[in-house]
Amino acid sequence: MLFVKNKMIEDFLISVIKDSLKDLGLGKDDAAQAVCLDLPAESRFGELSTNIALRLSRGLKKPPAEIAKNIVASIERILAGRKEGAHVKEIRVEGNGFINFYLSQAYFCGQLKDIIIKGENFASSSIGRSKNVLIEFVSANPTGPLSVAHARQAAVGDSLANILESLGFKVQREYYLNDEGNQINILGQSIELRLKELSGEDVEFPQDHYQGSYIYDIAREIKDKGLKVGDFSEYGTEYILNIIKKELHDFGVEFDCWYSQKELRKSGKIDRTLEALKKEGFLYEEDGALWFRSSSLGDDKDRVVIKSDGSYTYLAPDIAYHKDKYARGFNWLINLWGPDHHGYINRLKAAVKALGHDSSSVSIIIVQLATIFREGKPVQMSTRRGQYITLREVLQEVGLDAARFFFLMRRTSSHLDFDLSVAKKQTSENPVYYVQYAHARICSILENSPVKMSLAETDFSLLKEKEEIALIKKLCQLPSLLNICLNTCDPYLLTVYLQEIAEAFHKFYDQHRVLGQDQELTKSRLALIQAAKIILATGLKLLGISRPEKM
């Protein structure tokens, strides 16, 4: 069951309810301030519901049902004088005092028409027009191919960015490139050692070096081509970065900006940032190191920014990097991190506050890991030995569409089980195909139809069957659904919604014929499935998944 709200009608009804409470002299009650409309627990309770009478019952010392009755009477008086009142078919008091609103068919028909007129822009809005969003994700060290953890981040980040764009936000996708430091040095050494090994030298390969076979590939290329490499770290970084870029491209993810830490340091911004913080009194020296007074800003303890050997910790460039994000004009920063970074959140929030920004301007989303299964059994992984499932392998095994959909099927904050053998199946077990099949089926009907759908000649009021109504109501929910994705910063609900749309369509299809009916009815149903196609296509596009006309 999906719970969504339809913004426009919802806002209107909330204002009417508030007016009615004032009318009854209840406007000042605390509970009355927080009037809200929810989707009822079951569809038999109408389309929108409020529990306001239950909330008021305590203070008024009256049974909820009685209060509800009075409120409804007042609402009905108000609605009678408003043209939007036509959207409401009926208001009932049900359960132990819920007020349920039943919307009129005219309202839903209007929405349906809107979908067909606006097409894939039906759910677009301009809520985000004042926001410049920078969404930073993946940002894996360029020391090896991308893993499934990065793959999930890529799927979530890219889809979230798509959704925000459709809501009017100006979005930049950015990858922070950790192209210098310890890990990069170790990468260089790993390549150098493998090269020696290939040349027949006896080498000892340390445990903490990169064990993956791709290091051999790099070394072999250097050897075969007889390249003179001065800096193995730099060579390796560039080599691997190209692999990563290709992998992401093949996954349908394009970054607007690759932000180099090396460039950041060279620009002097790190030093200038630390200097500024020092002036504000946020830094102090102790034990030969430079500390950030983060504990005064909500962190558990203070953090080192410059080690006693004079080098930066990871935090120093990161503070400068975030300062630079604001300096570039972004006013909402979204960071997608792996679960191993959750202890880092307070540190970064402290840094943001020290820089003089509201910490709510940064949203940090922890993307939980995915466990890969084959035939119901978990696939063993070991990063140390360089044995982990890569994005490339998942793509090769199940394809782009299934991969992206599966990574988004659970809430981003919860752990995900990803069974490759299920994602590969082309049966109803596989939700991707279920959704895409609905789209293809509709395309096929539209193509076979001898009659053309014409909005001017469509009489939506002919759509009265149970399955038709259910489908229409579902289709109208997309705008509200995208709002939920926005509020939760999570695209996952869209995968659930698309499955529900597909289900509603398949059920309709099974019970009723589109073609070969009375001319008028056929036209109405053509319009209905046209709208369903638009909604399916819009959703799939936002998830970065193809919309096949044939399968």
Next chain:
RNA sequence: GCGCCCAUAGCUCAACUGGAUAGAGCGCCAGUCUUCGGAACUGGAUGUUGCAGGUUCAACUCCUGCUGGGCGCACCA
């Protein structure tokens, strides 16, 4: 030891952030095709929401204490 997250049907997950009879998918059992794509549809069985208290009209949801799992707690990135 300190801190954060999780525990719901055999399995994977929901439950509109305190609401109405805790719902879906998979799996299992039984059905539906002279008709627009069967990659579909219909029906059935499955629960002491980890345990024990508390808060209230109402608790899977909030509070307290247990039990069992995951992750953090670097002058690593």
